Amino acid sequence: MVFVRKPQNRNRENIAQRLRRHGITPTHQRMEIAHVLFTRREHLSADQVLKWVNSRYAETSKATVYNTLKLFLERKLIRELVVDPAKIVYDPNTEPHHHLYDVVTGRLTDLPADNIRVVGLPPLPQGTVADGVDIIIRTRPRS
Template sequence: MKTELKIASDADLAALLRQHDILPTTQRVLIARTMFKHCAHLSAEDVFRLVNAENRHVSKATVYNTLGLFAAKRVIREVIADPARIFYDPNTQPHHHFYDVASGALTDISADQIRVSGLPPLPTGSKLEGIDVIVRLSPEK
């Protein structure tokens, strides 16, 4: 499942950031463009490499901080499929993931392909925000 995101220009990206109460600096727009252009599950290191591939000079700290901000403001999703690697996903619609332990690849699973039942009662004063299912795969032996 690959979601088509209709972000045509830097002006569209700046408007998207403003809608999420984020000041659209040049570096933030560049990082957003990288995320939405590739429309893939990227690590912060992937984003850092891609942003700077065109001879840019965006610091690693700026990339990490910006991705954290984007995730906190729900411009993108943070997916922790492995304790050693966090992925950032531009698809914020409800969906789940396959995680290939051997290759490190993360693949979308449509939300309607998984049913979760039997949840315990939620603690008093809380509401369900979402359920994220990660199906870990390894090669057959």
């Protein structure tokens, strides 16, 4: 399987600069959350981010994680993937790509955008433009 992810620089100063470039003040807790997101090669849920952050510093609340993830989303630092109604994960890879989701194991794998071609879109509501297309291919073992 081909992965789209570019290697993320794990240097904290680079993470701080990345936050600043997106108009985010790099507070201690934001830095910890960003460090977890950008140094792991995984799509993490908010609860997983909280667990990883608090494994290092047990001072971050669930509300802080959710608020920070919302801020990172608004500033386009991460993407939110609704894999199914009960599972939302956050993806630090904002380059165009799609996903393969194993519904049994929960594993989510990046697929290069050019591996999938969208032939056409339905007519969009008047006054709107397409902002992107996110494709999640759900798989399960053959019975």
